[in-house]
Amino acid sequence: MGLFRTIRRLESSPAPLIGLVIVVAFYGWSLVEGILQLAGFLTNAPSLGWILLQSNPFTPFPSNSLLPPSFAHIMGTDDLGRDILVRILYAAPTDALVSTVVVGGGVLVGSLVGIPAGYFGGTTEEVNMRFTDLFLAFPALILAVAIEATFGRQLVFAILALVVVWWPSYARVFRGEALRIKNLRFIDAALLSGLSSRRIMTRHLIPSSLNTVLSYATIDLGNSILVYSILSFLGLGVPAPAPEWGAMTAQGLSYFPLWWWYSLLPGAVITVVVMGAALLGDGLRDILSEGG
Amino acid sequence: MGLLGYVVRRAVYSIVLIFGAVVLVFFLTRVAAPNTAALWAGPRAPPSVVQAVVKEYHLDQPVYVQLFYYLEEIFTFNFGISPFFKQPVANLVSLYFPRTLELSFFAMVLTIMFGIFTGAYGAAHKDRKGDYVARGIYLVTWSMPPFLVALLLQFLFAYQWNLLPSSLLADPSLSPPSVVTGFPLIDSLVAGNYTFFTSALTHLVLPALTLATISFGLITRITRSSMLESLRSEFVRTAIMKGVGTRRAVYIHALKNSLLPVITIIALTFAYVIAGAVVVEEIFGYEGMGYLITQSVYNSDYPTLIGSTIVIVLSVVVINFVADVLYAVVDPRIRLGE
Numbered sequence: 172m173g174l175f176r177t178i179r180r181l182e183s184s185p186a187p188l189i190g191l192v193i194v195v196a197f198y199g200w201s202l203v204e205g206i207l208q209l210a211g212f213l214t215n216a217p218s219l220g221w222i223l224l225q226s227n228p229f230t231p232f233p234s235n236s237l238l239p240p241s242f243a244h245i246m247g248t249d250d251l252g253r254d255i256l257v258r259i260l261y262a263a264p265t266d267a268l269v270s271t272v273v274v275g276g277g278v279l280v281g282s283l284v285g286i287p288a289g290y291f292g293g294t295t296e297e298v299n300m301r302f303t304d305l306f307l308a309f310p311a312l313i314l315a316v317a318i319e320a321t322f323g324r325q326l327v328f329a330i331l332a333l334v335v336v337w338w339p340s341y342a343r344v345f346r347g348e349a350l351r352i353k354n355l356r357f358i359d360a361a362l363l364s365g366l367s368s369r370r371i372m373t374r375h376l377i378p379s380s381l382n383t384v385l386s387y388a389t390i391d392l393g394n395s396i397l398v399y400s401i402l403s404f405l406g407l408g409v410p411a412p413a414p415e416w417g418a419m420t421a422q423g424l425s426y427f428p429l430w431w432w433y434s435l436l437p438g439a440v441i442t443v444v445v446m447g448a449a450l451l452g453d454g455l456r457d458i459l460s461e462g463g
Numbered sequence: 464m465g466l467l468g469y470v471v472r473r474a475v476y477s478i479v480l481i482f483g484a485v486v487l488v489f490f491l492t493r494v495a496a497p498n499t500a501a502l503w504a505g506p507r508a509p510p511s512v513v514q515a516v517v518k519e520y521h522l523d524q525p526v527y528v529q530l531f532y533y534l535e536e537i538f539t540f541n542f543g544i545s546p547f548f549k550q551p552v553a554n555l556v557s558l559y560f561p562r563t564l565e566l567s568f569f570a571m572v573l574t575i576m577f578g579i580f581t582g583a584y585g586a587a588h589k590d591r592k593g594d595y596v597a598r599g600i601y602l603v604t605w606s607m608p609p610f611l612v613a614l615l616l617q618f619l620f621a622y623q624w625n626l627l628p629s630s631l632l633a634d635p636s637l638s639p640p641s642v643v644t645g646f647p648l649i650d651s652l653v654a655g656n657y658t659f660f661t662s663a664l665t666h667l668v669l670p671a672l673t674l675a676t677i678s679f680g681l682i683t684r685i686t687r688s689s690m691l692e693s694l695r696s697e698f699v700r701t702a703i704m705k706g707v708g709t710r711r712a713v714y715i716h717a718l719k720n721s722l723l724p725v726i727t728i729i730a731l732t733f734a735y736v737i738a739g740a741v742v743v744e745e746i747f748g749y750e751g752m753g754y755l756i757t758q759s760v761y762n763s764d765y766p767t768l769i770g771s772t773i774v775i776v777l778s779v780v781v782i783n784f785v786a787d788v789l790y791a792v793v794d795p796r797i798r799l800g801e
Contacts, residue, residue, distance in 0.1 A: 301483075304480060305480065305483045305484055305487055306487075308480055308481075308484050308776055308779055308780050308783075309484065309772075309775075309776055309779075310734040310735070310737055310738040310775065310776075310779060311738065312738040312741060313737070313738055313741070313756070313772055313775055313776075314772070316741070316756065316760060316768070316772075317488075317491065317492075317768060317769060317772045318491065320760060320763075320765060320768050321491055321492055321495070321496045321502065321765075322496070322497065323497075393606065397606070397608055400608050401608060401609065401610070401741075401742055404608070404610055404742060405741075405742070405757060405760050405761075406760065406761065407760065417608065417610070420608075420610050420611070420614075421610075424614075424746070427614060427617075427618075428614075428617070428618050428622045431614075431618060434610075434614055435611065435614060435615070435618075438607070438608055438610060438611030438614070439611065441607075441608050441611070442603065442606050442607045442608070442611060443606075445606035445607075445608075446602060446603060446606035449602060449605070449606055450602070
């Protein structure tokens with residue numbers, strides 16, 4: 172089904188549409204802000220990173236500290252007087268980057284393990300899927316924490332850790348899809364016309380699985396942000412002065428409950444983004460499983 | 464194949480899985496890890512201590528020799544010494560783990576109750592207001608980070624309404640009962656210390672409620688879809704036509720037959736609850752495994768972190784095994800098929 176028709180179908184029901192708006196707003200903003208931050212970093216002019224924001228997310232304003240939400244500061248200010256909304260917006264590209272790389276990496280590794288398992292069956296399937304089970308025995312967050320504690324507290328390792336805990340579920344999905352698709356007539360036709368196993372897998376099995384994988388992946392964009400926010404809550408995200416959604420909640424803990432907005436509002440923003448991805452993913456599944 | 468054969472097969476599989484997971488942890492923490500000795504010795508350890516760690520873990524030997532000693536350590540529950548707590552990790556785990564099991568038990572009971580109720584209610588009111596409300600509730604709670612749920616519940620129940628204590632295991636002014644089983648609630652009952660029992664129980668409510676809130680969506684989804692299937696089936700229509708009443712047909716006849724798939728995700732829910740406990744215990748100052756893990760992360764206490772990880776994986780595999788067996792007992796098709 173074409174992208175355009177999918178979007179038209181989304182418009183007919185309110186829940187997936189709300190999800191679509193949230194997801195587009197989040198990734199759209201992150202893309203623009205992310206490019207500015209990158210440009211600022213490369214040209215040694217970091218102020219480019221907050222050119223679209225009201226104020227510098229790093230400079231403390233002690234006279235403004237811990238102001239409650241108001242028109243001037245919609246989400247209030249933190250202990251150093253910095254606007255919380257500005258810091259949340261500044262942190263968005265990190266979460267967008269983490270979620271896309273983690274889900275993309277998970278889909279890639281999952282397909283490499285799952286597709287051959289489903290297609291060849293036998294020993295390949297046994298080995299690949301038992302290897303997958305091994306990773307699934309670990310609660311995702313716990314394994315991610317252990318991996319990051321081993322290699323160091325850097326964004327790269329946080330992403331790596333999340334890919335390691337994310338691929339096994341995709342290996343299962345791809346295996347299931349490969350099992351289903353390999354018995355369809357067009358695979359027989361491909362075999363008869365002399366295509367190699369490798370070409371059948373890359374040209375037919377993977378593309379045909381993507382409909383199913385797409386809705387999972389959309390929901391997981393949110394889930395990976397959720398797990399990443401827990402890592403950053405534990406201090407395993409980006410290093411200190413840079414804002415980060417989970418870390419902001421953690422910093423606000425010592426000001427809770429009197430200055431509640433400091434820790435609650437970043438958490439609320441996480442919830443909205445995760446929910447948007449879940450709504451969109453559910454909607455996509457309903458539309459795509461109807462088969463156009 | 465009988466039930467016994469099935470149980471034996473699952474048991475062997477679980478043991479292989481545990482062995483594999485332990486070896487995986489070995490490769491992560493001893494082979495792939497940069498500066499292995501410094502990592503295990505703890506932050507700012509003097510060179511003499513690092514040297515001692517190299518000797519103790521046989522890090523100067525070939526990998527297969529290391530693996531042999533490592534397996535010997537793990538299967539005798541020797542997880543090394545914590546550089547932060549200055550005591551064997553095994554002691555810490557045996558103190559903290561029962562508390563988390565106790566918390567997870569209550570959290571699981573609440574999770575299953577919430578999940579089955581919202582799932583059944585949603586299915587019974589499919590595509591009507593009740594369904595949308597049930598789905599809305601689980602969608603929001605499912606999307607919330609555990610720390611947000613913990614803070615909200617703490618804010619309302621402890622700070623606003625003063626109904627429940629905001630943190631800790633029990634009232635610190637009470638002296639805890641002597642350790643028999645390690646489970647605070649059971650120990651206080653054994654000792655006949657009902658004041659401590661009540662205090663520990665009230666301190667358990669908020670963390671358990673938090674964990675249930677973030678986890679019950681899993682059960683809601685499964686119950687709802689399996690309930691929808693039951694509602695379409697002949698036996699429910701027969702029950703209604705026989706005059707048992709719609710309400711009874713839905714919530715007794717249909718629901719009873721929809722609960723089977725719920726057993727299959729109990730283990731998954733347990734893994735989810737345990738992972739959530741890491742953050743939730745930290746916020747409520749509930750000193751269990753989650754608290755131990757956050758403390759070891761904050762203090763770069765690597766042996767404690769890895770020991771805790773292994774113990775949690777063991778418990779997840781064991782719960783998985785129990786759930787599989789339970790499922791086969793309830794549904795004979797499972798042990799016959801596959």
